[in-house]
Amino acid sequence: MIEDSYLAVLFDADGTIAISVSKTTQADSQKSKVAGQIDRLRHSKGYNQLYLKITSVNDSNLNFIVSSYGFGKIYVEKSPYKNGKLTKPKYNWTINSYEEIVLFYEYLKNYPLKSVKIE
Numbered sequence: 001m002i003e004d005s006y007l008a009v010l011f012d013a014d015g016t017i018a019i020s021v022s023k024t025t026q027a028d029s030q031k032s033k034v035a036g037q038i039d040r041l042r043h044s045k046g047y048n049q050l051y052l053k054i055t056s057v058n059d060s061n062l063n064f065i066v067s068s069y070g071f072g073k074i075y076v077e078k079s080p081y082k083n084g085k086l087t088k089p090k091y092n093w094t095i096n097s098y099e100e101i102v103l104f105y106e107y108l109k110n111y112p113l114k115s116v117k118i119e
Helices: 006-014 033-042 060-069 098-110
Strands: 015-021 048-056 073-077 090-095
Touching: 006 015, 006 048, 006 060, 006 098, 048 060, 048 098, 060 073, 060 090, 090 098
Parallel strands: none
Antiparallel strands: 015 048, 048 090, 073 090
16 A cells, blocks of 8 residues: 555545445335434344445546555446436445455544544
């Protein structure tokens, strides 16, 4: 892994930290807003997935991350149509394994985020 703050800066600007809840009750899935999200997470059946991602319309910086830092995968979102025109595809650098999240966490100890993501 290279020793610089490039990944931290890019994540600070364009990164997302999320939890995907895949199993929940029908009643919880009908609830909306924050209270519904909390109930879905609280009552989920253990199939939650923590993931971190950086989204970009340019894949070169994301390919640089994978080749330089040695972790993460790149996924391409299909290009949607907007006003009858095809938009640019979006590229997502994603980590979701325990090992990769620990690597990223250890990296952030040396290059801490400056935005509210770290709080």
